[in-house]
Amino acid sequence: MSFQNPVFIPGPTNMPEELRKACDMATIDHRSPIFGKILHPCLEGVRKVLKSDNAHVFILPSTGTGGWETALTNTLSAGDKVLAARNGMFSHRWIDMCQRHGLDVQIVETPWGQGLPAAKYEEILRADTGHDIKVVLATHNETATGVKSDIAAVRRALDAAGHPALLFVDGVSSIASMDFQFDAWGVDIAVTGSQKGFMLPAGLAIVGFSDKAVAAADTATLPRTFFDIKDMQKGYDASAFPYTPPVGLMNGLKLSLDMLLEEGLENVFARHARIANGVRRAVDAWGLELCAASPDVYSDTVSAIRTPEGFNATDIVTHAADTYGVAFGVGLGEVAGKVFRIGHLGSLTDVMMLSGLATAEMCMVDLGLDIKLGSGVAAAQEFYRANPAAAHKDAA
Numbered sequence: 001m002s003f004q005n006p007v008f009i010p011g012p013t014n015m016p017e018e019l020r021k022a023c024d025m026a027t028i029d030h031r032s033p034i035f036g037k038i039l040h041p042c043l044e045g046v047r048k049v050l051k052s053d054n055a056h057v058f059i060l061p062s063t064g065t066g067g068w069e070t071a072l073t074n075t076l077s078a079g080d081k082v083l084a085a086r087n088g089m090f091s092h093r094w095i096d097m098c099q100r101h102g103l104d105v106q107i108v109e110t111p112w113g114q115g116l117p118a119a120k121y122e123e124i125l126r127a128d129t130g131h132d133i134k135v136v137l138a139t140h141n142e143t144a145t146g147v148k149s150d151i152a153a154v155r156r157a158l159d160a161a162g163h164p165a166l167l168f169v170d171g172v173s174s175i176a177s178m179d180f181q182f183d184a185w186g187v188d189i190a191v192t193g194s195q196k197g198f199m200l201p202a203g204l205a206i207v208g209f210s211d212k213a214v215a216a217a218d219t220a221t222l223p224r225t226f227f228d229i230k231d232m233q234k235g236y237d238a239s240a241f242p243y244t245p246p247v248g249l250m251n252g253l254k255l256s257l258d259m260l261l262e263e264g265l266e267n268v269f270a271r272h273a274r275i276a277n278g279v280r281r282a283v284d285a286w287g288l289e290l291c292a293a294s295p296d297v298y299s300d301t302v303s304a305i306r307t308p309e310g311f312n313a314t315d316i317v318t319h320a321a322d323t324y325g326v327a328f329g330v331g332l333g334e335v336a337g338k339v340f341r342i343g344h345l346g347s348l349t350d351v352m353m354l355s356g357l358a359t360a361e362m363c364m365v366d367l368g369l370d371i372k373l374g375s376g377v378a379a380a381q382e383f384y385r386a387n388p389a390a391a392h393k394d395a396a
């Protein structure tokens, strides 16, 4: 791997130089008022990125996976029923975590490549007249398949069924890159991490809780210590943490939030959509197909690209690393060897993306696939020329 090349994995993502520097700071006394000047802007900024007025934001030294654990352990008790669809590796892992915590998961098996089955959720919720289901899990963006799901539709399913279950959303690979509406979608817990849309090193779990989710902690009995939101809230009330906070990372998050909000969330989302569109044009020009089944579920942060039958897609990833010093994502779980993934989220420009597409082409040609060098790049170039990045025009 060459450190001069950008990475094209769907997290951790490329880090802008100024964010790296913001994380690299001298030791401060985290019990002094200086820490509050980092903590409170982070909580406030995350709330804005979630598009929420009142979400209770918690930032924990962990990763997205720890965010899931924070969500489950603070709101549920062993034996509680949870409804979840499995349509990729990340939804699978969340289900696995539920099971390891002794929760009773009703799993809706969903073909990998499809979005969450909101209509099926509604049917199950309607049938649950005793309201045994306590939580509905929804993976907003399945990073394994490059599939985005309609969270508003899941909320409508809950409402149509008149069901009081909480709605927990994994937004690890969507929040801060794709539109996410905590309040409008009636989300009860949103989970993300620092190393994807926030363009930081891994190390922070970032979660938002609704009032209803916070109230669930009063009766939830799953064991929790490190991830206990009540301890965390008590800390925050005193501008502190219940333990030693990861100050440098949080200083990075503060700057990341400033950068995102200065660019404007809608501009950030539009940039991701535009770059993703260029990638999809390239895939089309290569004569390949996405794992994502239909345009309504195409992700703007990651594309999982199917390779021809009998070809091992992982070879592209290995070859790209060995020969060109470039990182792409391998296929995971059910689609291992069948897809390779191009991550296109975080700190990325059209020009960086074109270099990734050019590299993917070299790899595919090297490995004998019937693809013309430059075909995908040209298709993306045409798209980027026709849809120039607004930010540069403004800056000029």
Ligand SMILES: *Cc1c(COP(=O)(O)O)cnc(C)c1O
Residues within 6 Å of the ligand: 011, 063, 064, 065, 066, 090, 139, 141, 142, 143, 170, 171, 172, 173, 193, 202
């Ligand atoms: C990356 C990712 C996770 C896991 O997050 P970690 O920070 O690696 O623990 C969970 N869900 C989705 C959708 C992801 O993309």
